[in-house]
Amino acid sequence: PALEKQFEAFRVQLEESGSLKDRIRAVAMDIDSAARLMHSCLLLVHQSRPLPEVLDKAKAQIGLIKDHYSRLAEILHECSGQYYRYHGDWRSETQTVVSLLALMHWLETGNLLMHDETGEKLGLNNSEFGLDIEDYLIGVCFMSNELPRYVVNQVTAGDYDCPRKVLKFLIDLNASFRMLNLRNDFLRKKFDSLKYDLRRVEEVYYDVKIRGLSSSGDPMEDEG
Amino acid sequence: PALEKQFEAFRVQLEESGSLKDRIRAVAMDIDSAARLMHSCLLLVHQSRPLPEVLDKAKAQIGLIKDHYSRLAEILHECSGQYYRYHGDWRSETQTVVSLLALMHWLETGNLLMHDETGEKLGLNNSEFGLDIEDYLIGVCFMSNELPRYVVNQVTAGDYDCPRKVLKFLIDLNASFRMLNLRNDFLRKKFDSLKYDLRRVEEVYYDVKIRGLSSSGDPMEDEG
Amino acid sequence: PALEKQFEAFRVQLEESGSLKDRIRAVAMDIDSAARLMHSCLLLVHQSRPLPEVLDKAKAQIGLIKDHYSRLAEILHECSGQYYRYHGDWRSETQTVVSLLALMHWLETGNLLMHDETGEKLGLNNSEFGLDIEDYLIGVCFMSNELPRYVVNQVTAGDYDCPRKVLKFLIDLNASFRMLNLRNDFLRKKFDSLKYDLRRVEEVYYDVKIRGLSSSGDPMEDEG
Amino acid sequence: PALEKQFEAFRVQLEESGSLKDRIRAVAMDIDSAARLMHSCLLLVHQSRPLPEVLDKAKAQIGLIKDHYSRLAEILHECSGQYYRYHGDWRSETQTVVSLLALMHWLETGNLLMHDETGEKLGLNNSEFGLDIEDYLIGVCFMSNELPRYVVNQVTAGDYDCPRKVLKFLIDLNASFRMLNLRNDFLRKKFDSLKYDLRRVEEVYYDVKIRGLSSSGDPMEDEG
Amino acid sequence: PALEKQFEAFRVQLEESGSLKDRIRAVAMDIDSAARLMHSCLLLVHQSRPLPEVLDKAKAQIGLIKDHYSRLAEILHECSGQYYRYHGDWRSETQTVVSLLALMHWLETGNLLMHDETGEKLGLNNSEFGLDIEDYLIGVCFMSNELPRYVVNQVTAGDYDCPRKVLKFLIDLNASFRMLNLRNDFLRKKFDSLKYDLRRVEEVYYDVKIRGLSSSGDPMEDEG
Amino acid sequence: PALEKQFEAFRVQLEESGSLKDRIRAVAMDIDSAARLMHSCLLLVHQSRPLPEVLDKAKAQIGLIKDHYSRLAEILHECSGQYYRYHGDWRSETQTVVSLLALMHWLETGNLLMHDETGEKLGLNNSEFGLDIEDYLIGVCFMSNELPRYVVNQVTAGDYDCPRKVLKFLIDLNASFRMLNLRNDFLRKKFDSLKYDLRRVEEVYYDVKIRGLSSSGDPMEDEG
Amino acid sequence: MATETETSLKDAFGKYADFLNNLNEKRERIVKASRDITINSKKVIFQVHRINKYNKDEVLEKAEKDLSAVTNQYVSRLVKELQGCDFWKLRRAYSPGVQEYVEAATLCKFCKSGTLLNLDEMNATLLPLSDPSEEPLQINILDYLLGLADLTGELMRLAIGRISDGEIEYAEKICKFVREIHRELTLVVPLMDDSHDMKTKMEVMLQSVMKIENACFSVHVRGSEYIPMLGSSDQSYPLMGVPNIDP
Amino acid sequence: MATETETSLKDAFGKYADFLNNLNEKRERIVKASRDITINSKKVIFQVHRINKYNKDEVLEKAEKDLSAVTNQYVSRLVKELQGCDFWKLRRAYSPGVQEYVEAATLCKFCKSGTLLNLDEMNATLLPLSDPSEEPLQINILDYLLGLADLTGELMRLAIGRISDGEIEYAEKICKFVREIHRELTLVVPLMDDSHDMKTKMEVMLQSVMKIENACFSVHVRGSEYIPMLGSSDQSYPLMGVPNIDP
Ligand SMILES: [Mn+2]
């Protein structure tokens, strides 16, 4: 009886947390779908389609994704204090979304999308349901992985100034990451990949520069 | 500068959470040591040493372990709402502790140590820093894994009534677990192992019974 | 455009088959739940409850399960010829169901539930939506895995004739399985386990026999 | 020139250490061969051949192995202080040899072959070229892995007192290992295997005891 | 008792060697931190910052690192003859340090930092606690891995004479390594990577030369 | 006894084939050493040393290598029909030798060294102990891998006609390889790398051409 | 009655035994047919790679002839073996062959017309091989997509070869085509039944795409250098390699 | 002269192409033959497992008939394919089939006579399949030993079955035989060319040995309990299961 009562209570609680998990996974899969669509739009950037065309289609997904996150926030509101209990169920999707938003932002502005800006775009900026810093950083690394390919294709399309701009961006980003003492193994690995991206872009910049194709600005200085 | 400021902030936060993690791991290792000692004492039960001798030494560790948990609680108090962020860093130690306490309790009373009783013994019974249900359940399964060996050694030492008692306990426990709809894969696997324990104890009971060694009580009814 | 159109068509088809899969999984989980309930009832057989009590409750699930299979049949009717495309999504549940039905049938009649009888009970007997023979055979092996435990518990409860009956059944079953040529696959492994079940039941039969507890019939002949 | 001179010096040193390694590996392989022969003799113990017959053939190898170790010692004498530089090249062979010697000793005396006794048998007992403690301990665990099989086969051959003796030995050994705080992962794993050996022997002892086949001594007390 | 005494002795020894290992690891981590800082400074060389600026900051760490090594030497002094037992616990850090020192030296002098010079800088030049030759060689290879990137970035920044100088250095280094008959697999692999570095630098030199950007010196002869 | 006798015979046979293997490996290592020396000499070609100087030293090894192969042939003569049993023990060395001979031949004549010519140089041209065709083809690919580096260094040294000659050779070789139907194996991978070598040489040819540095011959026709 | 049960058991298991024997033997025959399809499809692929600037029509004609020989000799055997069968049950036995066949057929089609051979078109060519009274074997969407994923590796090899032959535009056409397939597949992969294989293939595919892109980049930057350096004695766009020299 | 080189290149690579094509096709045919040998050898093994206390001769006779059918129909095809070939070059293509064949043949022989079928004896049966003018295919020692390693798994199954049938002594005979093979193999394994496969097989083999030993142990301790408990109304040694009851 005491035993039975206890396990009856467990049954209820486990079922609750199980169905919560199901609902979270369902939203995470919606985020994943929207992110895939966004990614597939953004891939057109490698074919040197005009930026507005590329970005407009991708941007159309942002609103949707934000809605998904607000649904997620509601679900997690039910179990306050347990954000990190279920975090693993949507974190990889969030990392992907961060990487896509950061890429779009860079394409538009040439700057890094900041942590709070990202949170704002996704409605992840209040204290209860925020954007985990490691997820943000991993997303930024994912974004940098796309850049060497972008640079190569832009040069092929005749944009010789692109390597310099990307190089400047990656040097700054790399220096910033160096400030961190990374313990998270996954993040550390991703940062290693960022270093390779930098190296690859340096090589492309070299190829362009040595052939006198690049305007001769210094990547470390903003032309003004 | 904006970039630098952001990463400087990240640096601080990552270092904080890193050192928190270190402190948690240090406590977890203390818990582990105490649990090992406790386990060492309890193992004498398999050599049929008198219960009081076995239990008294083991009990001496409980207070120590409780102290460790209160240190853990203090650390986690610093970062409220992040219990589950660091949960993975001490959960396996907690499961071991649960299993040892439950074994001691069963040896003394023949009953299952309840979730709230366990929490109380460890000071894990307030809402902010409690004993996770799954950890408790896994601990109970670990405890059951010790019983077939116990039964075999007791019979060898001439205690022919032991199998009936253990069998009754495992039948009840098994029925209780059956009420749960387990989604957690690890827990499910552990429950499978509990079924094997039950089966082994049934066989020992059979061995004793068919040889007329057992007093003829029915394991499903308490002899009064 | 042609390319895009084709992939668009693929996406539609794959999404359809994905949702089909989801529906199939949902039914399979219903079957699983019902089978778990049935199993829970049948487990009482190990505690020597009277057969009618055990079986009546279990039988109540058969109708439900049959309904689930007819829903499954309808779903698969939509995509005729693709039975085996989705087979993996419900086959392990079907194997469990077969094992439970076969156990019930054996408890009632002492005979093996045949493939076509099983199909009939589940509404799996038409050519379009039938019971896969390998699933049936695996189910039968699973059923045999339950018998050593049953025999041990029956003897403990004082039913000394049980080992002889089970032994006869397993000897016949073993001889039948030996007619098959198997590959090195799951079924062969299960058949190996059947041989160990047979061995264990023989041991119990022997234990009972040497103590003069068994009525002295020959397991190879039904007493009339 | 400076560069060349330096690398010329390196070439000489690397070649020296390379040829040293080759010579060490050659001796290690000789040890391995002798150990294999010894092992294959000792395997006859499972067929319950008379001990003297089993042991005499095996013992014949000890002298040979000792000679190999003295050759090893000579080689390592050439590069004093570098024992541990090359230790990895013969340690697994040494562990095997320890396990075989310990098994032979136990078969003869029922006691554990001590670390210094082992060193003496192998000529590994001086301070410069000794027997590494971890190698000794791992060897002891390997030896224990052979015992469950031995016990089973001895009982089959009618020696019902064997399980009790082995059990006593393993209980003592297990208690001794518990005193150590093992950090070496490999050794820890091997100690886990020793625990399984103990458990298996307990089961065999149980099988014998419950059938009244064992003389009723207590494994924890030496019959006097 | 003999058993107990032996294992008690083991316990003490294992604990001693365990705590030694911990102390060594702690120093190794300090070396690692200092090396990271040094590396961070040196990386600015790729952005063509003035050499003195780059080197001065980096040099500041050398003293610190030397102190760490003297602490290490003290620890290892306690267990003479066991240098290679614990060598694995600090060797990868040492290789990194060698690579950084060698890079700094090359930037300043255009020459390879010799083995004894490196040992001197680190206080690793006495017979008891020296710099392992293989660690030195691996460190040199690591250093060469940095050079292709350096050359590319220097050319981009307009220093067209750099490839010739680096090429000369790598040709000599490569020829020196060729003298060795490498058996150590890791070192062999690293030497392969050195060959790739050489090849890449040849290509950059080619790029510069064919465009008439290089002063026409022969890489194999020192212009003087 | 029959069993023992058979296994005794096996042991003898396997020991024989083991020692055969050892002798083969010893010869293979001699071949490897000679090939390394040859390679070392040939590498000077990248530093634009005069051909006769480069080739004469390299050629000196051919006789030695041929002798090694005749020793190999003798060893394999002892176990006729088992060429391919031990083939794996010297094939990679043979591939290297083929690549070096082919490179020397090309440097001298501008033509591909044919399979039978290679066999002849090595004494591998009789039916019992021949040169495996796949080894030959792989060796040819290895040789082509050296050519881009050669071309780059030759141009750097002012030999502007080299790219045209190498290009012609690789175009023919590529066309020839395309006649083969390969499996997805090592050879196919190597052939893929040949295509990249061709591409790289084309680029250099182009670089030279657009600068008017090349005599304007068509790479597809030998100027005569 | 005892013997009755026994014989009924025996009868039943006799039937099961026959069933399993037949199934295994059929599976075995299908595996063999699949291996034949694989080896011969690979030959078609190698034939296509023999293309150069001047022999295109001739080489492709032979490739197509070889391909239809594969269809008529080996695929038809598979079709016959699977007549009216559940194609999904034995899919693992023939899937490798079919994938290689898809790879060969789509490669031929692309070289001929620059377009993707559709699954429907492929399946249409299989119809005549079947007995009209039975349900015809059709290549399923999964095997088709898996074959397509491998196709991109062959297209990468083709592109490298085309650049060597100076056919830059051809290489660029391949680049576009492969990029398009990669982009479309990224949306399709997560929907596939068992997407594990496909995920690793996607990574290889991205590598292939980037290899082509890098080759195009390389041609481009070299080509861009041409005009400023030399003026233009030669009016044509400076393609690489042999092309600007008549044979 | 240019064209001369070209044609000589073409001729040479034409020869290489033919060589590789022939080799691949032969390899393919051998793989198929090997698969046939495997599937049919497995059938022989299952036939042997149909043995019981009463049908021994009949079952083994059929097994041997089946085995010689495998030899004459399938192994002979392999032999023909490999006539005068270097048996080692294509070993990987036929090794699985030969191993399974060794497993089947040695199993039959053990059941018939309780002894190990020697490699020489096996190879003698292959001789008549060869054209006497060519070098005959002989099973190599490695494939034989690998097949033997698998044999112990089947013997373990056989032993469990024999105990169920009350044939304890038969089981003990198997136990001794398997132990002996295991012990001999421990000395042979380190000498084998590529002993990696064999090492994992050795672990499985030790498991099999111990399964048989445990079964024998179990029979023994139960049997030992018999006499003290009941006296002896039945004089025979109390074997397990059915045996002490006449059919
Ligand atoms: Mn392919």
Ligand SMILES: [Mn+2]
């Ligand atoms: Mn087998």
